[in-house]
Amino acid sequence: MERRFRQWRGGLVALSTPVLGVIILVYLMVIFYLGWLGYKKTKETEDYMVAGRKIHPYILALSYGATFISTSAIIGFGGAAGALGMGLLWLAFMNIFVGIFIAFVIFGSKTRRMGLNLNAVTFPELLGRRYQSRFIQGFSGGLIGIFMPLYAGIVLIGGARFLESTLSIDYDVAVLILTVIVAAYVITGGLIAVMYTDALQGTLMFIGMAILLVFTYIKLGGVTAAHSALTSMSDLVPDSLAAGGHLGWTAMPAFGSPIWWTLVSTLVLGVGIGVIAQPQLAVRFMTVKNDTALNRAVLVGGPFILMMTGVAFTVGALSNAYFYNTLGKISVVVAGGNTDLIMPEFINSAMPETFVILFMLTLLAAAMSTLSSQFHTMGTSIGHDFYREFLKKGELGQTINITRAAIAFTILASVILAYILPISIIARATAIFFGLCAAAFLPMYTGALFWKRMTKEGAIASLLVGTFSSLFWLAFVHSSEAVPLGISKAIFGVDTILTGTWTVVDPILVATPLAFVVAIVVSLMTKPTSKEHLDTCFKE
């Protein structure tokens, strides 16, 4: 990531900095106006935590989508498609079908009702109250508070590199500016400000990506011509990738090969399913007043995600055809082996200069929209769920002020992490966080909504097993994290304690099923939840 934006700066020298500066200034002024609106509308705890439960469906859809899609989804995963090919479109399909349709229609409506019935204002609180356990709320909040700064760190680095390269300012100053701007509207305006600004940022992202898709197909002579050109390049796959199972950019990798496992387990299943249990997304279902709003949001959300990941993956793969036509090289070679540079290189060389400016704004919007929600979720997790509800047993008033202080504290942690952690770990942060959330939260979240027989003990067992088996797999087996972390090396003297295919199987595929099994077995062995409490939870 770091190198990416440094190198990218070289390609942007031709851009007019004053014009871009003015555009960014206008953009920031609108953001501040929306942040101020959020501040004005925030009067009670519910306003600050769940936007008063009366957000407009359009704002919900764009806020959910813009939070979901960060800069790394466009640049990082688009670049991965440049290397691995259009097989990533399965992830785009999962993002739309699971990330929007299943999430809103199946999980959203139940989450909203239960959140209202139990008067929950955060995702951990929903789980804690459903299972009548402060431990669940506190542990979940703590887990989010500890690991989300890692995920926020990567988004922060990406956004700051963007400001550094486009405005030619010092990187440290860029981190400071970005943090202060986002923190200002998140701390003062709460979730209303976050969602209003998200909606604006989502709209900018939609426009930017739509234009990118159209220009790319035009450059390559139309949809079928572009795909055919890419299909005919299959013999150009580098030997190193071909050995891993790569069969061309318009073909799935060989079944069971290392690249196939990476594509299917980490990318398609890990990120595709992990999204359901993301606290910063799930809390959004509690921000609307009725199911109609959720249904209407599906109409906007589906096409929005298609325009984000669908476009990023298609364009990433097609960049090979463009670079082969113009330079006689494939994208990975043009990008000097760093897949994070494929999208920037392509946009800089293939797109008109005015579009490059617009796309800069698209990326800044993508970073800020994800960052703002992360800040808000980290703050509420530490301030409300962990500190107030778990440590202080809910006795303190002043939820908003405690949360504000916690937001400031977790932001500081993100900034420090962004500085001290090695880039190889930071680059894996999104996948780590998604996988951890899926293993820790998905079984008890699913059980909370759909299985009345699931008990407090079953939930606690699945939370602990999911969390620690996921962390164990990350540290000792999955080579992408285990090798840079070095914990396995330090303790056992080997990079990973298992070898072969296991080292490319994502933690989510091991830890999540395990946590599900534990949840079911332990629940069936323990005393059912009282009927009165279930009636309260599931009241229609």
Next chain:
Amino acid sequence: MLGIDDPQIWLAYILCFVSAVGCIIYGAFKWNDDSDNGEVD
């Protein structure tokens, strides 16, 4: 299909559009369906 030989890929490509259009149809169909709404006052 569409210049892509591998059915596993063009299926994914088509499914992306089908699911997005499905979301539009679902949202439009349910636009004014306010039965069983569990509304907040």
